[in-house]
Amino acid sequence: MFSQSLPSNTRYTHWLFCLALGIAVSIAGELPSGGWLQIPLLSLLWWRLSLINTTHFLPHFAGGFLFGLAYFVVGLWWIFISLHDIGGMNAALSVAAVVLLSAYMALFFGLASALGKKLQHRHIFLSSAIMAAAWVLLEYLRGQLFTGFPWVGFAEAQVNGPFAAIAPLLGGLGSTFLVVWASMQLSAWRQSLVRTSIPIGLVLVLMLGLNQLRFTEAIGTPISVRLIQGNFEQSLKWNPNAITQQMRFYSDAIVEKAADLIVIPETAFPLIERDLPSDALPQLRAFSQATHSNILLGLIGIVPSPNGQLQYSNRALGLSPSNASPYYYDKFHLVPFGEFIPPGFQWFVNAFRIPMSDFARGNLMQPPFHIERIGEDSIGAAITICYEDIFGNELASRIRNSEAPVNLFVNITNLAWFGQSQAPSQQLRLSQMRSIETGLPSIRSTNTGITAVIGPDGRVLQALPQWTQASLSTSVQGFTGKTPFVVWGNWPILSLACFLLAFALLQRRRF
Structure with a gap:
């Protein structure tokens, strides 16, 4: 399957690229303008995954998983300190615990990536929205299953980024939706600069307007x-x-x-x-x-x-x-x-x-x-x-x-x-x-x-x-x-995500 989707001489370079992007996006989130920097870096991930010439589940899952593994190992390495330096656990076991937790977190990134690719639409705007919907749904599950651990998601970096203004309406998951959507749009700029940049510009103008709203x-x-x-x-x-x-x-x-x-x-x-x-x-x-x-x-x-x-x-x-x-x-x-x-x-x-x-x-x-x-x-x-x-x-x-x-x-x-x-x-x-x-x-x-x-x-x-x-x-x-988010919680953004995924599934079956 992998040999059909990527040339053999670029396969390992591809996976290393996904790992490197995971490290870069994680580090970017710690910077003063991290919410802005993560978007173009994420667009490189979507561009790289678009080179896989198949809609099979596994290659896209692997790309998202490797990205997530590197992303979470960098973002959660402090757990090693609590386990080894403070808790006195063996160093090898402490490293293994961090990697295993990161691998578990990365499963959600891998599943979101594969699901978004599987249900992709031929129109870039809808395809971006579908990927964002898949990401939101899996991020929600990451924060719920086994008591949940929604740490180092894309949303919190938006306190230093362009999409925080949606949070009083749709919560942090709303910010996550726009980060993934905008980065997907940006990844397709070579196809049509106008069709990709104008929607992003309009959403940014909308964010400026939402910044003026006060609910408390x-x-x-x-x-x-x-x-x-x-x-x-x-x-x-x-x-x-x-x-x-x-x-x-x-x-x-x-x-x-x-x-x-x-x-x-x-x-x-x-x-x-x-x-x-x-x-x-x-x-x-x-x-x-x-x-x-x-x-x-x-x-x-x-x-x-x-x-x-x-x-x-x-x-x-x-x-x-x-x-x-x-x-x-x-x-x-x-x-x-x-x-x-x-x-x-x-x-x-x-x-x-x-x-x-x-x-x-x-x-x-x-x-x-x-x-x-x-x-x-x-x-x-x-x-x-x-x-x-x-x-x-x-x-x-x-x-x-x-x-x-x-x-x-x-x-x-x-x-x-x-x-x-x-x-x-x-x-x-x-x-x-x-x-x-x-x-x-x-x-x-x-x-x-x-x-x-x-x-x-x-x-x-x-x-x-x-x-x-x-x-x-x-x-x-x-x-x-x-705020509207306090009144409604995550139901509006989850409903939007489910609607988009259901629409994509129906479109796929029709064609």
């Missing part, structure tokens, strides 16, 4: 915020002396200065709530009441499991000036292997040597944390822990179905697991995309960075340098309202 509006006056970045090494997380030092630092930093909202990172108090020093929470509660400060901190909670036994949870605990009972948010979307053990994989966790790696799952619908203010209505903050802010459809569902208004996001996370890698900047872009999708600002409090405040348009307003022990004092404006 400011509510009340800005709140004062303090975000505390401790910069504690992950390797010291389970050292008793280091735990004491870390908790003392955060406790002292909290009471150093009042603010409407004071936030410390995920598991900044790395103990079970009942094992905290007896005076830890009472002192913070007294400070909250005396200064009218709302405090949000990360620790380890305990919840009853279905079998009646107690189980750990990754928890955010909130203290409000007028409420004697603390607010609890228990993480809903758990990390496979790190926070829950898939059936049959206890051996993997044992090799990784993670303490407390089987957490209880909180409910998807948990109430927002109410940030109380003197003389004004409270501000509702939807809490996310760790990588929960990469699941845009879940966050839209939480806002849509919340009984209390949600006016901003607060994410607490600990990225010390991933060392000095691109993981923090990748998650920052994902948080930016969530703000664009929902029209709500985001606050990020992290252990080692990137601690930041993001506006409702996705722009980073303020940030602390990484790998520094510091505090960010600023003000944040709450917003109210719902």
